[in-house]
Amino acid sequence: MASMLPVVIFLALSISVSSTTATTSSNKVSEPLLLACKQTPEPEICLKYLSVFPTSFTGNIHNITALSISAASSLTNKIHDFVSSLEKKSAFSTPAFERCLKSSAVAIKGIAGRLNDLAKAVRDRSYADVSLWFFEAWTDLETAEQSCTGHNGQPQIPQLSRYLDDLRRLLRIILVFFGIIGN
Numbered sequence: 593m594a595s596m597l598p599v600v601i602f603l604a605l606s607i608s609v610s611s612t613t614a615t616t617s618s619n620k621v622s623e624p625l626l627l628a629c630k631q632t633p634e635p636e637i638c639l640k641y642l643s644v645f646p647t648s649f650t651g652n653i654h655n656i657t658a659l660s661i662s663a664a665s666s667l668t669n670k671i672h673d674f675v676s677s678l679e680k681k682s683a684f685s686t687p688a689f690e691r692c693l694k695s696s697a698v699a700i701k702g703i704a705g706r707l708n709d710l711a712k713a714v715r716d717r718s719y720a721d722v723s724l725w726f727f728e729a730w731t732d733l734e735t736a737e738q739s740c741t742g743h744n745g746q747p748q749i750p751q752l753s754r755y756l757d758d759l760r761r762l763l764r765i766i767l768v769f770f771g772i773i774g775n
Contacts, residue, residue, distance in 0.1 A: 661710050
């Protein structure tokens with residue numbers, strides 16, 4: 593089963609998170625996935641992002657953890673593409689808006705790197721540095737959020753804020769799963 597994990601991660605990365613709007617009622621959800629998601633602080637988000645994967649991939653907590661990282665990576669790529677598209681259009685924007693985009697782009701790249709580290713930890717079943725990588729990803733997420741918060745405390749880019757909120761929720765889910773597999 594461990595030798596299948598790289599294949600699972602590869603296949604999972606090829607599945608777009610944008611297709612996650614399907615409801616769990618139209619998809620079969622494995623019992624292990626249901627049980628795992630119920631243990632998270634965000635069971636509905638967990639099911640939203642992970643029920644898109646074939647049930648054959650969600651048979652155990654290691655695979656479910658890998659898939660949750662894959663879902664977060666896909667969302668991170670979507671956020672990166674969104675920020676990049678805004679950067680291309682920002683020729684006439686304010687300096688604060690440009691700083692927001694540049695800081696967010698750097699932070700998103702940092703999150704992507706930490707998610708790669710977390711995926712490798714699952715693949716290798718080596719969890720020594722998971723707390724550090726998780727902390728770094730969380731810090732980068734907060735940087736992206738704070739850099740795009742206006743003087744009024746409201747997000748400058750509401751869509752980016754929504755994406756980052758989903759990513760924050762997925763990171764919480766991943767942390768719970770690491771707690772389970774680490775025991």
